[in-house]
Amino acid sequence: MSAHQESAGRGGSPAPRDVKDEQLDRFRAAPRSDALTTDQGVRVDDTDNALRAGARGPTLLEDFHNREKLTHFDHERIPERVVHARGAGAYGYFETYDSLADHTCADFLSEAGRRTPVFVRFSTVQGPRGSADTVRDVRGFATKFYTREGNYDLVGNNIPVFFIQDAIKFPDFVHAVKMEPHNEMPTGASAHDTFWDFCSLQPESTHMLMWLMSDRAIPRSFRMMQGFGVHTFRFVTAEGRGTFVKFHWKPLLGVHSQVWDEAQITAGRDPDFHRRDLWEAIEAGAYPEWELGVQLVPEKDEFSFDFDLLDATKIIPEELVPVRPVGRMVLNRNPHNFFAETEQVAFHTANVVPGIDFTNDPLLQGRNFSYLDTQLIRLGGPNFSQLPVNRPVADVHHNHRDGFGQQVIHPGTNYFPNSLGGGCPAHAGAGGGRGVFRHYAEKVDGDKIRMRSESFQDHYSQAAMFWNSMSDWEQRHIVEAFRFELGKVNSVQVRERMTGNLAHVNGDLAALVAEGIGVPAPQPADSISTASSPALSQENLRGTQGIRTRKVAVLAADGTDAGQVEAVRERLTAKGAIVEVLAARDGTVQAAGNGNGTLSVDRALPTMASVLYDAVLVPDGKEAVTTLAADPAAVRFVEETYRHGKPVAALGEGTRVLTEANLPEALVLGESAPDYGILTGNGTASPADLADALAAALELHRFPHRPGLLG
Numbered sequence: 001m002s003a004h005q006e007s008a009g010r011g012g013s014p015a016p017r018d019v020k021d022e023q024l025d026r027f028r029a030a031p032r033s034d035a036l037t038t039d040q041g042v043r044v045d046d047t048d049n050a051l052r053a054g055a056r057g058p059t060l061l062e063d064f065h066n067r068e069k070l071t072h073f074d075h076e077r078i079p080e081r082v083v084h085a086r087g088a089g090a091y092g093y094f095e096t097y098d099s100l101a102d103h104t105c106a107d108f109l110s111e112a113g114r115r116t117p118v119f120v121r122f123s124t125v126q127g128p129r130g131s132a133d134t135v136r137d138v139r140g141f142a143t144k145f146y147t148r149e150g151n152y153d154l155v156g157n158n159i160p161v162f163f164i165q166d167a168i169k170f171p172d173f174v175h176a177v178k179m180e181p182h183n184e185m186p187t188g189a190s191a192h193d194t195f196w197d198f199c200s201l202q203p204e205s206t207h208m209l210m211w212l213m214s215d216r217a218i219p220r221s222f223r224m225m226q227g228f229g230v231h232t233f234r235f236v237t238a239e240g241r242g243t244f245v246k247f248h249w250k251p252l253l254g255v256h257s258q259v260w261d262e263a264q265i266t267a268g269r270d271p272d273f274h275r276r277d278l279w280e281a282i283e284a285g286a287y288p289e290w291e292l293g294v295q296l297v298p299e300k301d302e303f304s305f306d307f308d309l310l311d312a313t314k315i316i317p318e319e320l321v322p323v324r325p326v327g328r329m330v331l332n333r334n335p336h337n338f339f340a341e342t343e344q345v346a347f348h349t350a351n352v353v354p355g356i357d358f359t360n361d362p363l364l365q366g367r368n369f370s371y372l373d374t375q376l377i378r379l380g381g382p383n384f385s386q387l388p389v390n391r392p393v394a395d396v397h398h399n400h401r402d403g404f405g406q407q408v409i410h411p412g413t414n415y416f417p418n419s420l421g422g423g424c425p426a427h428a429g430a431g432g433g434r435g436v437f438r439h440y441a442e443k444v445d446g447d448k449i450r451m452r453s454e455s456f457q458d459h460y461s462q463a464a465m466f467w468n469s470m471s472d473w474e475q476r477h478i479v480e481a482f483r484f485e486l487g488k489v490n491s492v493q494v495r496e497r498m499t500g501n502l503a504h505v506n507g508d509l510a511a512l513v514a515e516g517i518g519v520p521a522p523q524p525a526d527s528i529s530t531a532s533s534p535a536l537s538q539e540n541l542r543g544t545q546g547i548r549t550r551k552v553a554v555l556a557a558d559g560t561d562a563g564q565v566e567a568v569r570e571r572l573t574a575k576g577a578i579v580e581v582l583a584a585r586d587g588t589v590q591a592a593g594n595g596n597g598t599l600s601v602d603r604a605l606p607t608m609a610s611v612l613y614d615a616v617l618v619p620d621g622k623e624a625v626t627t628l629a630a631d632p633a634a635v636r637f638v639e640e641t642y643r644h645g646k647p648v649a650a651l652g653e654g655t656r657v658l659t660e661a662n663l664p665e666a667l668v669l670g671e672s673a674p675d676y677g678i679l680t681g682n683g684t685a686s687p688a689d690l691a692d693a694l695a696a697a698l699e700l701h702r703f704p705h706r707p708g709l710l711g
């Protein structure tokens, strides 16, 4: 069994192998326990004591093993990414549903059922490598397709628009959002003066800010995020016909978020929350899936919208152009080594394959320069595409030579035209059965000018459309987020300028934010868009996989009714949820009720927290309930679950712990309790009925209309 097969999908069946996985085998070192050597292969006698002159004497320079060991260690770090430094990655495959050959000659989209290996890296943008996962931020969603015609990178985000329209503003934007230069604060947060100063002066950021202040910026899981290519790209057929295209990833688990208070607590309780969630789901065989969809716009319709397709601060509402599903992606293998794979992976918007091309979106054009440029320094020279994770599975043959880290011994000559090389130099234009990339023949004729098109000037209509499309609780969260972020801004003029911009989005929004941060309510703008797009609300993005991988905590103590726990567990795990028993200590608790005996404890309560679960259940059992009601950690667990809007369930006397946790009595035992996600069946529900009610509540994810919610 290979090292790969041992590690992949421990809880599920091993993922099937693909050509990329087999290629990686060539570079994977097997675990070994034989003798230690130097880099030169010389066996070493001792790695615990440096060579010294006398037992208490000075260390000798002659000890090449000591010097090599320290030197290698001294050089172990490489620069982190200038943005998106913190991330987590996984391998998998993309499978095409139907041929898209009538729109693109891209080989990997040309045949139903075709599977293409992929590597995906999710990331936050602002924070450094060691920052917390659950900060309020955009999430990167970058996919490398190892196609038979070369690597195709779809380098997207979980938000479909961007802060700026022109890449020349990217350094300004990043300097503003990153930690401030004098004191390098704050880490992993946009709630500071320079970010809001920049945005308030750059109204094109308003639409993106609406998304950033929404719950999209605090996802429950990478597995529950949409992804977007953001820009309008171009599909090109074999005959050279172009079609504008926007890319969408839709998670089968639905789009779900944390609430802000929960996200902040999670950042302390488990800074690796999203990374761990992805890793554990794959190890357990619960492979996350997304559907890839495209919005297609014929070239003749380029100017038929009230926004410019080349403006990355705009979406094409799905109600105008539906998203056509084209395939699905499954992530089924964790990397073997974080540094070698997730850290060294290099995505680049300019990595395209025949059939996929660019448009003149000025943000995209700048990106097409920036990624390769930054990777030259981050990955130490021009040969990083030879690193295992970056290697195409397609043949590589070119005249590039030398440079740091060259791994290949090339034969012959490397120039063209060439009469001496005997076929060794690479010839452009030769297909050899594979598609050849030919740039789309777009007619371009214009004056050299530094200016934006008039069609890029409407910065507010789609920001207003986003606001109009939100449910009441989503709007409430947006107001609270603006209040939090701007409340951290010291400059009053920045606060005022920002609420002034919001007055173009919605008068109530601007007034509510202004009230919360102590500045005068601005005059609402004269004409504000009333458009809406229902596809934008998370209310309408619940997914198709029910409660798969949702985590339910069962609080237990000596005297817990183990029969109830098993009945609930059986019912919920059958639907794909994960049920864990938490008690004060690891080991077992004495069980009562039908299941007399012991009940295994999965996690010790002091090592966990409510924010790491999606729901809580307190089973029956007089003695256990008395213990739990007197345990501040258990009571806090229940109270926090309630205040974060998540389902809270209790059987029999377990309801006492809910009351002890200050849940409104009318809800704990009232008729309308299920409407608020409080599931007790008046204390008389059977475990199976309760499990079903809990499953239904988990599907709804949060109960945002409860009294006394936090965040």
Ligand code: HEM
Residues within 6 Å of the ligand: 080, 081, 082, 083, 084, 087, 121, 122, 123, 139, 140, 141, 142, 155, 156, 157, 161, 162, 166, 167, 168, 170, 229, 230, 231, 312, 345, 346, 347, 363, 366, 367, 370, 371, 374, 375, 378
């Ligand atoms: C639509 C707007 C943008 C999106 C969706 C986007 C997305 C991403 C993503 C997902 C990553 C992380 C890739 C990874 O996981 O390794 C990334 C990194 C990066 N982005 Fe962007 N970005 C955008 C705009 C820009 C612009 C305008 C620039 C510069 C002109 C830029 C420069 C960079 C750089 C330099 C990195 C680090 C790459 C590396 O070190 O490998 N991005 N971006």
